[in-house]
Amino acid sequence: MTLTADRPAAAGAPGVAAPAVHQLGGQLGARIDGVHLGDDLTAEQVATIRAALLTHKVVFLRDQHDLDDDAHARFAERLGPLTTAHPTVNTGSARVLRVTANRGMAANSWHTDVTFVDRVPAISVLRAVTLPPYGGTTVWANTAAAYASLPAPLRALADGLWAVHTNSYDYAQLDEEHDQPDANYSRDDFTSTVFETRHPVVRVHPETGERSLVLGNFVKRIEGLTSAESHQVFHLFQNRITRLENTLRWSWQPGDVAIWDNRATQHYAVADFDEHPREMRRITVAGDVPVSVDGERSVVLQGDARAYARLDELIS
Template sequence: MTAQLSDTITVHRLGAGIGARVDGVRLGGDLSEGAVATVRDALLAHKVVFFRGQEHLDDAGQLAFARLLGEPTLAHPTVKGREHANVLPIDSDYGKANSWHTDVTFVDRVPAISILRAVELPPYGGNTVWANTVRAYEELPPALKALVDRLWAVHTNVYDYAGHVDSTRIGGVDVKEESYRDEFESQRYETEHPVVRVHPETGERALLLGHFVKRIVGLTSAESHAVYHLLQERVTRLENTVRWQWADGDVAIWDNRATQHYGVADYDDARRRLHRITIAGDVPVSVDGVTSTTVVGDAAHFSAL
């Protein structure tokens, strides 16, 4: 399905549940207000949108475009931007984010939007998959909705991710990966978020989960594990996902308040590098109007509220 939105911009839907490709847009800081509005509308409708042929962009151009969508955050609450304070390299030399997550949910001020630009791609593999957390909630049976509407979860950056670390290289431990993990966990954050948040722009309800979840509040470890995986399986059903095969010049923009994503680590020892900029978001609000609560850590330096 293709929607003609102007003389030049078209939105091509990629699946019933999530994803669209936007053509006829040259991203940058000089994009018109009308084009920016079209991109935002497509983003809210389809949760993740993709742009081909953006080879002209560098970090400065990506950042200038990002500012048209909102206020960029620092690259990360604990990991410093390697070349620019607002740009986080997603670099396979330092690890692979091959686990379902929503960006930076371990702080109270979860980013609203993420913008990812291909910089160096492997010769095969390295796709990214996104899932629609709004649709996952909407398709829950009423009894499960009644349960999850009242649940809260603790998210932390000190999480059990060891099983996903690539330790197959010579010596069993990769020094860059170990250093990156130490930096990632250099300051501990924990935040209590509602399992169901209300989207501040659309009013939709979305499941707020992913691999930063430590436990479900008020449940035993076994119960937390069972409930978490029950809901995660709903999020990541194939019918609720879209998979993007990266090409040079590609940019992906996703609504971080309504999605999870997963970088597929199927490219052996080839190099994969993409640059991410996130747009500041608000503090999530539950269905009964209660905001998330910081347990450990202050993320004020990461982004303003």
């Protein structure tokens, strides 16, 4: 199912308004109007959201003001089995990760969620709880479009590369100028268990068949290269992902929910709101183990993520 700009989705059950899907950018992004992510969400509406997600990579819904943690989780589970909140961080919640960014703590680097484990989440669902009076936008990039835009020689190079990802290279960097006793988690929490996983630089999407680049700030090194070579090759492909033409920026409003395909995107939380608090809540849908263009699966080098997400739940 392909959804195009300003074209409403097909009508579902009688008496239920069909969501309207509005394309926001040339490479990714759509806003879905006319749907509430509550318990009355129909199967047809869920199918429309999922189809829009696969097409546009990230979708946004406004005015979801009455969505609490439980309702958030119930909706996310309509998209697939859920992971725990995080592989290492004890959030006090089984499924919900509090993402705070105040007093210098922010996810302000390009990343795909949790690529340091083998079972990379398929989908992330993020809702705004507390927003700063200015700034605090989030930018997404389309990693499938980035791969497709590569010249043939660079695609051939990327197809054969593998990279080691680790949580020791955490994107949530603490500002050393501030003591942060009220931060919701620290770098020590994040790396309380160290994970390293060998992923293909190019994975095949299990639903769309698209090839996409698997990089971001959790990458420790490109295998088979010197440190200098690894750095240069990483930035060669990473810079292709984050070209402005390949991105979409979202300005948050109270009640907003963002849903993105974590298998085909990276994102960056812009830390431009000074000392103001910003809190989001994230729930992730379990994914599979990435597969290379040659059919080879990612390999765990360190750490055991079975408590984070069970792969057998994905088998239908």
